[in-house]
Amino acid sequence: MRVTLHVWRQNGPDDKGQIVRYPLDDVSEHMSFLEMLDVLNETLIESGDEPVAFDHDCREGICGACSLMINGVAHGPQAGTTACQLHMRSFKDGDEIYIEPWRAKAFPVIKDLVVDRSAFDRIISAGGYVSVNTGSAQDANLVPIGKDDADEAFDYATCIGCGACVASCKNASAMLFVGAKFSHLEKLPQGQVEADRRATAMVEQMDIEGFGNCTNQYECQAVCPKEIKVDAIARLNRAFSRSTVKNG
């Protein structure tokens, strides 16, 4: 199949950047989206041009490295799928495909399609952990946890921190990421002790980083490759309100 790519090219953080058009022939429908970009880069290198920089690591849909806005949708048109697991059969022969980096003040572009997502790390550092001293490893079943709670905690814990929620949100809000990280700890006994303090600290750091605010449009839920639900945001809102009422 033949596709025409419109790729965001930007030499560095201070470069203005622009969309560059690349026609690409002989694309196999069995290629993953990233393999298709590999083919593009091979042709660019062969012709002496700079290859397109893009983030990738495991290419198995579990690391959260890939971060491509494809035709205005984070990770592309297939729901519940990272860009590395998206295949070219999701497109038609002759398609025009726009590829852009995540756009957010808190995710500055480093080069081409690569953005700096260390704002997420700083939010985790602010409160996304359990600080109780666990001592030596205890018996695995010493703290009973209901199956429903364990399942729900695990669902939230599947967040890979890719940033698609921020990229797709009209306000570049990180509420789904923060909600997922908060909720997976709040659903477990070890994480409940500091829940209110954690909610306040993570939300404050999120604001400091310059993310926007949630206006409940749920685009984040629609594009999350791990299909994390906005129930996580409601849990965070509830804890934040509770903490604000209690502590002022």
Next chain:
Amino acid sequence: MAVSGLALGGFVIGHLSGNLLLFLGRDAFNSYAEWLHGNQGLLWGARLGLLAMIALHVRTALVLRKRNTDARPVRYAFESTVQASQASRSMLLTGLLVLAYVILHLAHFTWGWLDSTAGATETLTRAGEEVVRHDTYGMVVAGFQNVFYSAIYIAAMVVLALHLSHGFHSLFQSLGLRHPSYTPKIEMGARVLAWGIAGAYMSIPFAVLSGGVS
């Protein structure tokens, strides 16, 4: 947004319940208006409370819009929406249109700037004495007999319904009240309530224009 929106939503319902007394006739509606204006403490308390809530709601909306715009300094070249409703994406616009309509509505019925019949009175006999009171019923009927004004009113109610249909269920999410069993019912209930309120408001100009209320 949620708390001030809830207060303003409460007013929308309270105001509607008063307005629907129009269908009980001139005496019921004018007596309600007379009672309301006879309780100046209640009236001004409600007015000042409403003004504070409007100011809070509008200010918060503008502050949030500024922060949200700043959060994405470079927009996408290819913009797309997966599933967000049109109502949720136009809350600032619909909110400002409702605010503009509220000012027009006050200028029309409360301040009487647009309609010479706004100051009309009726005379009735109470305990053997003649009493003159404001003919609110006559003012409303005369106002809605103007097709142009009725059309603006009906359009404003459609905009209000769009605003409320997102706002009513959104406030539950913002306050953290979400549950797999209840949330679908809340979302459906919000749409039914929003369009039900708008429909009930619209029934008044329709009734006047069709001659059902005169």
